[in-house]
Amino acid sequence: MTAYSLAVQADVRKRMSPPNRQDVPQISRELGIHRSTLYQWRSNWRLQGEVVSASEKQLEGWNAADKFTVVVETPGFNATELSS
Template identity: 30%
Template sequence: MPRYSEERKQAILSKLQPPSNMSVAEVSRSEGIGLQTLYNWRNEARQQGHPMPGHNKTPDDWTSETKLATVIETAALSESELSEYC
């Protein structure tokens, strides 16, 4: 089983987030990584407080922790970067 650096994991997980918003299945196919591995990485990232998309597709369905993490993550973005993020 291949080992991935934390930087590589973060780069792969970033594809699940805006602006890419790829599904786990799409990332799995494009990166050649197993679905369960990606789900495990996503769950680990959530436990560490990183906002990660999932079954809750709209911000209205997000937990308070996810909303706060998103606000903190995007606070330093410029208007154009924030627009791209959204």
């Protein structure tokens, strides 16, 4: 089993999160990380309350939990954070 650095995991989380929303198969191809590893990471991040959709679906395709998490997190953002 390959151990990935926190920097690699942070890069993957960023790719999965809005506004990037790259899908798991694309990330797997680009980084050479097995899909099951990426799905496990995504599942763990979601359990921690992070928004990692890992889907190219528009907001209308998000589930209620992802939408709620975004609503809870965004009030504390400044203008720069909201624009990215």
